Amino acid sequence: MTTDTRSRSVLAHPESGPVTGLRGRDRLLRFPGIRYGTAERFARPVSAARHTEPVDATRPGPVCPQLPSRLEPVYGPHIDEPPQSEDCLYLALTTPGLTGRRPVMVWVHGGGYLTGGGTLPQHDGGRLAADGDVVVVSVNYRLGALGFLAHEGISEGNLGLYDQILALEWVRDNIAAFGGDPANVTLFGQSAGATSALALLSIPRARRLVRRVIAQSAPALSRLPTRDEAFAAGPYFAEAAGGDLLTLPVQGILDAQALTEQWNTASPSRPGTVSFRPALMDPFPDAETRERTFRSAPVPDLVIGYTSREGGAFVVGAPTPVPEETVTAMSRTTFVEPAHEIARQVLDAGGAAFVYEFGWAPAEGGFGAVHGIEVPFLLGTRESWAGSPVLGTTDWATVEAHGRTLRQSWAHFAWHGSPGTPELGWARWDGEEGSVRRIGE
Template sequence: MTSQQNFGTHTFHTSFGKILALKENGVIKAKSIRYAKSERYQKPVPVEYSSSESIFSEKTPVCPQKISPLLERLIGKTEVEKFYADESPQFLTITRPEIFNENEKLPVVVWIHGGSYEVGCGDLPTSDPSVWVKEQNIIVVAVSYRLGLLGFLGGDEKRPPNLGLFDMIEALKWIKNNMGSFGGDPENITVFGQSSGGDAIAHLMISEGVENLFQRAIIQSAPLGFRNKRSRMSREFFQKTEFLKNEADPLKMTEGYSEFLPSLMKYGLKTSMPFCTQYGYSPLCSEEESLSKWKENAKKYDVLIGLNNDETAFYVKTAEEGLYTYLHEKILDVIVRKTTESIYEKPANIFARNYAQGGGNIYQFKIHSKLKNNYIGASHCIDLPLIFENETAWKTSQLLKDLPWEYIQENGKKLRSLWAEFARTGKISDDSERPEILEIRKI
């Protein structure tokens, strides 16, 4: 067993090269490791072995993006000075327990962040896995990938779609090849994503080129109701942003596409997520083939899929202006229920039934709020502080303003234990303790 120190450095010796990591509060964190590089609108190219030591930057690299005022209210302020924009944002961060048995191979959880395929990155304070890693003796790898115009909108060979998916596949290849050097088990890899990150994972399961790269999937709050009948909207958005494709400054690109979003409103609710995976382009099958493809692949992956009971409540009930401000609470509750059902719940039910019919091992869950004075209930993203316990990072979140932090801690510890059990074994025992907020069943 290694000895624990509060602070210091550690060097990992890997087939990829030497990687410097930080020891901090019982974990070892290797930050911002570049797993691939890309030119604009090109597939990622894996990074070659380097004889020099890989040293992380003081600032965290992110794909160029616009700050989302809504997400800043929901989750918290972005300290922009701690990040720098990189058009080739293929980086990952590895968090491992400092104390562990050198002969043991730990289960590996790969975090695919959400953000509507438009914002975010893998390595944020609000998705810091340190508490989970220490508690459950697992390794968490957080992946960053291309977003928006650079990663999830395309329509021809010069601007191909799904480049962000190709980034994720390249990251999984790197993890498979190198995890042994960090004490991880390359044969026990679980991909774990929330919101668009969960949607991406569902699509990785039917992508070409992922054979044997992971064994399990945890899919939280995936907006699978937005995945269908998008081709006309994507084509129109692609054509309208054609003039931006050669803009030298990627930050100007992210500013430039916004003016066209109102013109897409005619396509309905899915306009709220203008970027997405696109069927009929590599590495995906056609939309018509997708359900049968999931059923066909069902025996390859253990799956845990679910949602929060009031997914859309934060957006509907805390809108600062517009129609929702003037509606009666009971009407708002109906809107929340209907939109949660159509975007998240019914599509997850269809996915789970279809997967079980294919012989897959699949569990389905729902998270509730049990506090009477919690006006918005179990809204989108409430699962994140439960898994990624970090009181300092979440202190400005309006999502949690009616929730005592002790409530998050108590329920979160039990939830983290169940999710880690699934990552280790692909099962959740009937005897395992459940948090009061959780419904879960094997399909």
């Protein structure tokens, strides 16, 4: 390691080639713009070319082109986000030091496979790295049609999953140069990121790269489209695009994506008009193969959970009030019951599962303990979450007080295979509601 005291620059030497990062005032080392791959439009990703000269990784890598999030009224708009570009296969890495063998925590962001990015400031891993003495890696992957269109002769689909697998392979090959242990990787994500993490467990190429998983508010895998449904959506998208999909400007891709989403919303029974997300096809296997792979030894350690009012995030701004019993029912069927089923599968396979419910809600303002409310407690900075509606009028000191315990719990799981803190561990889930860990209530 070499450090320039004037610019606080730090040079790391991974197998992929030397990269320059920055040492912050918190003494953490950040490399927010490391390229892990490249990809032509609608093609599988390939590893980034090795290089011998230092590459500047001090600026956040671009995120995939995207439209505004439908949950922007809940979380607020992205603040100081990096630029958008199809050339988006970058990751952000934060580490306490370049030596040692710390657990590695790889974050897969949510956003319905349509929005978000691992290099956004809301996903900065500094607080988690500091409180848990872990290496945090946040991954960008292709979104929307660019990542999940399935159309004959154009795109095979599931490209965003291939991106995530390639990022995990980069971690395996390079993380030792950042003080991380490639044999101790915890994959964690929220919403679409949590579903991705669970999907990756059933893909042999990815399964061998992950030791532990934390799935925060994962919708049921059974809700993903079949291969036929995914490919049937392709013609709708192509018609909406009205041009050569391989050369169409990015805005044309996004406009066609929006039209396809509108068709899906207006006609949910229309065959094939599914949202752009992973489909039950290569590399994601069928249910029988998934179950066989999931049960193969060693069984992964798993933390899985949900918030107390998941569905509340999806009714903010609804044209008419939505009854609370409807919100509760949606929360249970979409998030709670699937979490219990996945945990039960781990138990049946002889593994350890820990189930939680995150119930913190702001005293004033906000929308209750809705989908995604725990993310500011784990990741991001005071500046990136300033004014976020989901936190209401809560001051940052309160977020930090609750967040430190949560971050230590997640890091303890990465270190030892059980969540909690050194002073207070969690009981394993036994299949009963009474063993669900209540957090923040």
